[in-house]
Amino acid sequence: xxxxxxxxxxxxxxxxxxxxxxxxxxxxxxxxxxxxxxxxxxxxxxxxxxxxxxxxxxxxxxxxxxxxxxxxxxxxxxxxxxxxxxxxxxxxxxxxxxxxxxxxxxxxxxxxxxxxxxxxxxxxxxxxxxxxxxxxxxxxxxxxxxxxxxxxxxxxxxxxxxxxxxxxxxxxxxxxxxxxxxxxxxxxxxxxxxxxxxxxxxxxxxxxxxxxxxxxxxxxxxxxxxxxxxxxxxxxxxxxxxxxxxxxxxxxxxxxxxxxxxxxxxxxxxxxxxxxxxxxxxxxxxxxxxxxxxxxxxxxxxxxxxxxxxxxxxxxxxxxxxxxxxxxxxxxxxxxxxxx
Numbered sequence: 001x002x003x004x005x006x007x008x009x010x011x012x013x014x015x016x017x018x019x020x021x022x023x024x025x026x027x028x029x030x031x032x033x034x035x036x037x038x039x040x041x042x043x044x045x046x047x048x049x050x051x052x053x054x055x056x057x058x059x060x061x062x063x064x065x066x067x068x069x070x071x072x073x074x075x076x077x078x079x080x081x082x083x084x085x086x087x088x089x090x091x092x093x094x095x096x097x098x099x100x101x102x103x104x105x106x107x108x109x110x111x112x113x114x115x116x117x118x119x120x121x122x123x124x125x126x127x128x129x130x131x132x133x134x135x136x137x138x139x140x141x142x143x144x145x146x147x148x149x150x151x152x153x154x155x156x157x158x159x160x161x162x163x164x165x166x167x168x169x170x171x172x173x174x175x176x177x178x179x180x181x182x183x184x185x186x187x188x189x190x191x192x193x194x195x196x197x198x199x200x201x202x203x204x205x206x207x208x209x210x211x212x213x214x215x216x217x218x219x220x221x222x223x224x225x226x227x228x229x230x231x232x233x234x235x236x237x238x239x240x241x242x243x244x245x246x247x248x249x250x251x252x253x254x255x256x257x258x259x260x261x262x263x264x265x266x267x268x269x270x271x272x273x274x275x276x277x278x279x280x281x282x283x284x285x286x287x288x289x290x291x292x293x294x295x296x297x298x299x300x301x302x303x304x305x306x307x308x309x310x311x312x313x314x315x316x317x318x319x320x321x322x323x324x325x326x327x328x329x330x331x332x333x334x335x336x337x338x339x340x
Contacts, residue, residue: 058104058126058139072199110173112133230247291328
């Protein structure tokens with residue numbers, strides 16, 4: 001009877017102590033040690049991001065800072081003090097932000113497999129699996145529709161330019177991002193379209209020098225981004241972005257120097273161009289050139305000494321000297337052009 005009782009109630013005392021000590025071996029022969037705190041922590045899955053965080057990352061709302069280029073026509077076209085022009089420029093900004101977010105989502109859907117192998121892009125919602133491809137696609141279509149409606153409010157010319165922007169991004173995702181140099185030129189063309197849409201929205205003719213300055217500045221930022229990606233990815237650069245296989249750090253360093261000098265030259269020429277002097281009645285805009293010089297030099301300092309050229313938008317938000325320079329340049333332009 002004692003033996004039967006022991007069999008019904010469980011293992012003998014010696015066996016129970018062995019299990020409690022964690023010395024028991026499982027059936028497969030592997031040793032199972034005691035469960036520690038570290039094991040329990042690893043077993044607990046990380047908390048799921050909130051819906052707002054997922055949406056913020058999916059739409060890349062920080063990248064909307066790039067769309068402030070639509071306000072160039074408002075600022076330098078002499079219409080900053082007109083409420084109707086302000087409203088039109090704001091609509092252009094919203095339209096570009098909606099369409100840009102749609103293109104970001106499309107790009108993330110197409111590149112989700114490659115992004116999962118990237119050290120930073122794998123945290124994007126689609127690559128990380130925090131949002132399904134189906135839902136992301138529905139959001140993309142909704143953004144495209146909303147952006148088209150906003151663009152239609154600005155007139156036919158602005159809407160056609162917005163359509164050209166979407167088409168350019170589709171071409172970039174399918175073909176251009178795989179071709180050396182054309183990948184960066186396509187990005188720069190997108191910034192020029194931003195300026196063009198902003199000028200059409202407020203009814204001004206963009207200066208040739210402003211368009212050139214926008215183009216070469218965008219090339220500078222694009223080459224800086226490619227350099228960072230090339231250094232970060234190393235030998236596996238081609239796997240993350242096919243065009244990177246055709247670049248070298250020495251070549252990109254030369255392109256950064258050339259485009260930086262070109263940006264300074266184009267902006268300086270714009271400030272003393274007869275058309276600018278006639279439109280604003282002042283030659284003092286030249287005094288804003290030092291801000292541009294410092295901003296460009298600061299950007300290159302961050303690229304070469306801290307390796308932070310991956311995201312120019314992130315630099316503006318995180319680097320205080322760069323943000324201060326941008327704000328001071330803007331205030332100086334407004335003061336010279338409007339507070340005479």
